[in-house]
Amino acid sequence: MVNDLDQIFDSIAKKGVFKNKSILQSNYNPETIPHRSEQIKQIASILAPVLKGEKTSNLFLYGKTGTGKTLSIQFVKEELLRRFNQTLDFDLRIEYLNCKLRKVSDTEYRILAELIKKVGGEVPATGLPTESVYAKFIEIIDSKKQILILILDEIDQTVKKISDGFLYNLTRLNSELSKTQICIVGISNDLTFLDEIDPRVRSSLGEEEIVFPPYNALQLQDILSKRSEIAFNQGVLEDGVIAKCAAFAAREHGDARRALDLLRIAGELAERDNSSKVMLKHIDEANNKIEKDKILDVIKTEPKQFQIVLKSIIDLNERKKNDELIFTGDVYNYYQDLCPRYKVEVLTQRRVSDIIQEFDMLGIINVRVISKGRGGRMREIRLAISKNIIEKAKHIINETLN
DNA sequence: AGGTATTCACATGAAACTATTCTCTGAGTTAGG
DNA sequence: TAACTCAGAGAATAGTTTCATGTGAATACCTGT
Structure with a gap:
C-alpha cells in the first residue's frame, strides 16, 4: 500500500520538469555568487573594520538591474554578522532597506518610518512632523553603543522623487549621535546618479565606489x-x-x-x-x-483617468489610416468626449500631458516631441505594444471602466 | 535670395490648492470615591 | 479627581489646477541687390 502511494507521489514529482523551482525564483539566495568574487572582496575589505568597532567609509554600489549588487551585499552582510564577536562591548546592526518598495518609496518620512520599524520602533503613518521622526530615530539608535550599517537599495529612485536633502541629513546624522556610528551603503541602478546630487553629499557618500559590470x-x-x-x-x-x-x-x-x-x-x-x-x-x-504580463499588470493597476487616456490613444490608433500619427491635441479632444461617458471629471490638458509622458516611461507608448512649425509643437504618439496585447488591454480597460 | 521676426500649439516648471489620513492637545463630560 | 470623549489644530501626501515661461520650425515680413 505504502509502496503504491510512493509510486503515485513519485510519478507526480517526476512528471514535471522541475526538481526545485524555487531555485529559479528571484528571492532565492544561492550560497555562491559566481563572477562576483572581486566585488565581494572589495565590499568585505571596506566594511571589515566594523568588526573592530570602527566606523568605515560610506560605500556606494553601482550597476544595472540583475548584476548581483543586492545579492553580494547581502552575502557580505551575513558573513559579517556570522563573524561578529558578540562578547565585545558594542553591537553590530546591519539593516537592509529597499527604497523602491511601494509602501516605502516616495518620501523621506516613510523611509525613516521604515528604518525605525526595522530597528524596533513604531511610528505612525502620518501626522507627525518629520523632525520628530528624525528625533525618534536618533533616540532609538543611540540608546546603546553600536555600529549601524544602513544598506539603502535603489536610492536613486527615491532621491529622484524627493530632494537629495534626505541623503544630506543621513550623512550628517553621525554628528548627532554620541554612542552609535552609522555607515551608509547606497545602491543605485543609475550610473550617473552621484553626478546629479549635491557635491557635499557626493563627497561624503561616495567615499568608496564599486561598479558592478553587466x-x-x-x-x-x-x-x-x-x-x-x-x-x-x-x-x-x-x-x-x-x-x-x-x-x-x-x-x-x-x-x-x-x-x-x-x-x-x-x-x-x-x-x-x-x-x-x-x-x-x-x-x-x-x-x-x-x-x-508586465505591461498588462501595469495597465491593470493604473487609475481610471490613466485608463481613459490610454483608451483614447488606442481608439485613435485604430481609427487612423496607416502611417497617420497621433498628437497630444487629438488625444485630449477625444479624451474630453470620453470622460462624460464614463462619468469622470475632465482633467486639464496640463495633467493629461503628464499622463501621456508617464505612459511613455512605462513603455506602453513611444513619444517624441516634434514641432510642426507654425502648426505648433506637440508630442507624436505611437503605441509600443503588439496587437494581441492591445486587445487584452482594451478588455482590461473596459472592465475597470464598466 | 537671404535674413529676421512671428506664431502656433503645445511642452515644461513651479507654486498653490484640495481632500484625506493621521496625531496630538486640551476642553468638556462622566463616573467613581 | 481621574478617566474618557471629542472637536479642532497641525502634518504629510497624492493628485491636481493655475500661472508662467519655454520651444522648434514653418511662415510672414523685410531688406538690399
Missing part, C-alpha cells in the same frame, strides 16, 4: 547552468536552451534576474504543454509572456 553571455550561461542543475530534473533541458536564455538576457544589459525568470517561465510553459522537455520555442514563448 554579466556577459558566457557568465550568464554559467550562472544559469549552475542553478538549473539543482532546479530542473536531469536531462529535461533541450540543448541550447541555456545558451539561448543567456543570449536573450545579455541583450538586455546582462540582467541575470531576467535570465532566471526566463528559464523558470519557460519551464512552466513546458509543464503546461505536458512536454517532458524544455525546448527552445518555450524560451521564445516565455519571453513574450514576460513582456505581456
Whole structure:
C-alpha cells in the first residue's frame, strides 16, 4: 500500500520538469555568487573594520538591474554578522532597506518610518512632523553603543522623487549621535546618479565606489547552468536552451534576474504543454509572456483617468489610416468626449500631458516631441505594444471602466 | 535670395490648492470615591 | 479627581489646477541687390 502511494507521489514529482523551482525564483539566495568574487572582496575589505568597532567609509554600489549588487551585499552582510564577536562591548546592526518598495518609496518620512520599524520602533503613518521622526530615530539608535550599517537599495529612485536633502541629513546624522556610528551603503541602478546630487553629499557618500559590470553571455550561461542543475530534473533541458536564455538576457544589459525568470517561465510553459522537455520555442514563448504580463499588470493597476487616456490613444490608433500619427491635441479632444461617458471629471490638458509622458516611461507608448512649425509643437504618439496585447488591454480597460 | 521676426500649439516648471489620513492637545463630560 | 470623549489644530501626501515661461520650425515680413 505504502509502496503504491510512493509510486503515485513519485510519478507526480517526476512528471514535471522541475526538481526545485524555487531555485529559479528571484528571492532565492544561492550560497555562491559566481563572477562576483572581486566585488565581494572589495565590499568585505571596506566594511571589515566594523568588526573592530570602527566606523568605515560610506560605500556606494553601482550597476544595472540583475548584476548581483543586492545579492553580494547581502552575502557580505551575513558573513559579517556570522563573524561578529558578540562578547565585545558594542553591537553590530546591519539593516537592509529597499527604497523602491511601494509602501516605502516616495518620501523621506516613510523611509525613516521604515528604518525605525526595522530597528524596533513604531511610528505612525502620518501626522507627525518629520523632525520628530528624525528625533525618534536618533533616540532609538543611540540608546546603546553600536555600529549601524544602513544598506539603502535603489536610492536613486527615491532621491529622484524627493530632494537629495534626505541623503544630506543621513550623512550628517553621525554628528548627532554620541554612542552609535552609522555607515551608509547606497545602491543605485543609475550610473550617473552621484553626478546629479549635491557635491557635499557626493563627497561624503561616495567615499568608496564599486561598479558592478553587466554579466556577459558566457557568465550568464554559467550562472544559469549552475542553478538549473539543482532546479530542473536531469536531462529535461533541450540543448541550447541555456545558451539561448543567456543570449536573450545579455541583450538586455546582462540582467541575470531576467535570465532566471526566463528559464523558470519557460519551464512552466513546458509543464503546461505536458512536454517532458524544455525546448527552445518555450524560451521564445516565455519571453513574450514576460513582456505581456508586465505591461498588462501595469495597465491593470493604473487609475481610471490613466485608463481613459490610454483608451483614447488606442481608439485613435485604430481609427487612423496607416502611417497617420497621433498628437497630444487629438488625444485630449477625444479624451474630453470620453470622460462624460464614463462619468469622470475632465482633467486639464496640463495633467493629461503628464499622463501621456508617464505612459511613455512605462513603455506602453513611444513619444517624441516634434514641432510642426507654425502648426505648433506637440508630442507624436505611437503605441509600443503588439496587437494581441492591445486587445487584452482594451478588455482590461473596459472592465475597470464598466 | 537671404535674413529676421512671428506664431502656433503645445511642452515644461513651479507654486498653490484640495481632500484625506493621521496625531496630538486640551476642553468638556462622566463616573467613581 | 481621574478617566474618557471629542472637536479642532497641525502634518504629510497624492493628485491636481493655475500661472508662467519655454520651444522648434514653418511662415510672414523685410531688406538690399
